[in-house]
Amino acid sequence: MNTCCTVPIKEIAADQHKEGGECCLIEQTPAPxxxxxxxxxxxxxxxxxxxxEHLLKPDSVKKIQNVQYYYCNEPSCDVVYFSHQGPSYFIKEDxxxxxFHKDNGDNVNVCYxxxxxRGRIEEQIRSTGQSTASEEIAQQVKDQKCICDITNPKGRCCLGDINRVIKEVKQQQKL
Ligand SMILES: [Zn+2]
Structure with a gap:
């Protein structure tokens, strides 16, 4: 960490922070x-x-800037990650x-x-009438084997998506 960032926020506010300008204030202000x-x-x-860092292709990883990024889940939008702090963004191909949110294919992961x-869940429901995905994932989460924060593009747990897909597939197959 930059030495300037060890200066207590009170001193920065009191304008005793000369070198490095406002960098510390920005760093310590939580992004929305x-x-x-x-x-x-x-x-x-x-x-x-x-x-x-985990999900971008190597060439795109190099383009990550020191800004806060956000995840766009709009299905029709090509943008996946963007920043409100500048013109830095990444699209699906990166x-x-x-x-999951932007590709309806059967070979797309719901749980990463x-x-x-989707195809694995459909196949399981077609052959058994049920899917064990939700219970199995919940057990793995309980055993702390889940790393959704880096494997899932939305950076969060997939269980909501899993349950939605199971429900949709059952409706399609009229179960
Ligand atoms: Zn978007």
Whole structure:
């Protein structure tokens, strides 16, 4: 960490912080929880930098800037990550994985930790009438084997999406 950032915030506020200008204040000001996608205008949640580092292709990882990023979940929008602090953003093609919210394909992951694709869930329901995905993932979460924060493009747990897909598939198959 920059030495200037060890200066107590009170001293910075008192203008005793000369070198480095406002960097410390910016760093210590929490970014808003939500920001608006510049393309689709979708209200989007904050995403951790390490999710981007894990999921972007190597050439794109190099383009990550020292800004807060947000995840756009609008299906029709090509933008995946953007920042409200500058013109830095990443589109679907910049990621190594297909994005559940933006791709309806059967080979797209719903759960990225334990490889539950739409197709796998459909197949299980077709042959057994049920899916064990939700229970199995919940057990793994309980056992702390889930790393959704870096494997899932939205940086969060997949269980809501899993339950939605199971419900949709059952409706389609009229179960
Ligand atoms: Zn968008």
């Amino acid at each position: 929880a939500l920001a608006t996608c510049p393309v689709s205008k979708t209200s989007s949640r904050k995403i951790n930098r390490r999710t981007l 990621l190594t994985v297909k994005i 930790c334990f490889d539950w694709t």
